[in-house]
Amino acid sequence: MGKVYVFDHPLIQHKLTYIRDKNTGTKEFRELVDEVATLMAFEITRDLPLEEIEIDTPVTTAKTKVLSGKKIAIVPILRAGIGMVDGVLKLIPAAKVGHIGLYRDPQTLKPVEYYAKLPADVEERDFIIVDPMLATGGSAIEAINSLKKRGAKSIKFMCLIAAPEGVKAIHDEHPEIDIYIAALDEKLNDHGYIIPGLGDAGDRLFGTK
Numbered sequence: 001m002g003k004v005y006v007f008d009h010p011l012i013q014h015k016l017t018y019i020r021d022k023n024t025g026t027k028e029f030r031e032l033v034d035e036v037a038t039l040m041a042f043e044i045t046r047d048l049p050l051e052e053i054e055i056d057t058p059v060t061t062a063k064t065k066v067l068s069g070k071k072i073a074i075v076p077i078l079r080a081g082i083g084m085v086d087g088v089l090k091l092i093p094a095a096k097v098g099h100i101g102l103y104r105d106p107q108t109l110k111p112v113e114y115y116a117k118l119p120a121d122v123e124e125r126d127f128i129i130v131d132p133m134l135a136t137g138g139s140a141i142e143a144i145n146s147l148k149k150r151g152a153k154s155i156k157f158m159c160l161i162a163a164p165e166g167v168k169a170i171h172d173e174h175p176e177i178d179i180y181i182a183a184l185d186e187k188l189n190d191h192g193y194i195i196p197g198l199g200d201a202g203d204r205l206f207g208t209k
């Protein structure tokens with residue numbers, strides 16, 4: 001069964017407070033999302049495999065460790081997921097980036113796919129899907145379906161704020177997926193928005209409302 005990791009690091013929680021605050025403007029919101037994505041990437045990469053190599057220090061030789069070159073791909077769910085990509089790339093700059101375009105129909109709350117482009121070597125990569133919000137879970141489930149359909153074998157899901165309903169929905173559909181979140185909120189409202197949440201992540205990132 002996939003696990004749920006809630007990153008309660010004080011820096012993440014502090015920054016998340018200002019991300020939630022409705023008085024935080026677009027520029028600062030974008031910067032904070034980027035910073036939290038970097039901090040989350042630090043935690044999510046904790047289990048990356050290492051290999052031992054030998055190097056020369058100025059005084060002697062030393063057996064020491066480097067990353068063993070695991071192939072990683074970051075996949076933002078468009079639009080709002082884009083806000084987390086650069087933050088993750090700061091720590092794993094060699095990662096490839098795929099894109100999945102989904103919007104949530106405001107009436108049905110069902111996700112509609114409008115774009116998908118992934119790295120060619122899908123089967124060999126570890127995928128990290130990024131999206132600030134996990135609400136009903138429809139978008140995340142559709143993104144996971146889309147990756148699996150194209151041959152992905154290893155998938156993690158990372159978001160800033162999740163509703164319990166969304167976490168359950170992912171695990172009902174894809175029980176093996178590990179979910180990484182900065183905060184697990186209370187519930188969804190009647191419009192599928194997370195309470196207390198942060199409002200519409202895409203609109204706040206891109207200033208479209």
Ligand SMILES: O=P(O)(O)OC[C@H]1O[C@H](OP(=O)(O)OP(=O)(O)O)[C@H](O)[C@@H]1O
Nearest residue numbers: 078079080103104135136137138139202
């Ligand atoms: O868990 P769900 O109920 O599917 O909701 C979460 C989705 O809703 C938001 O995207 P939105 O549809 O607003 O698109 P946008 O990123 O283009 O704003 C958010 O970024 C997630 O992708």
Ligand SMILES: O=c1cc[nH]c(=O)[nH]1
Nearest residue numbers: 135193194199200201
């Ligand atoms: O609270 C929510 C739910 C879905 N999408 C958002 O951007 N915010």
Ligand SMILES: [Mg+2]
Nearest residue numbers: 200201202203
């Ligand atoms: Mg949106």
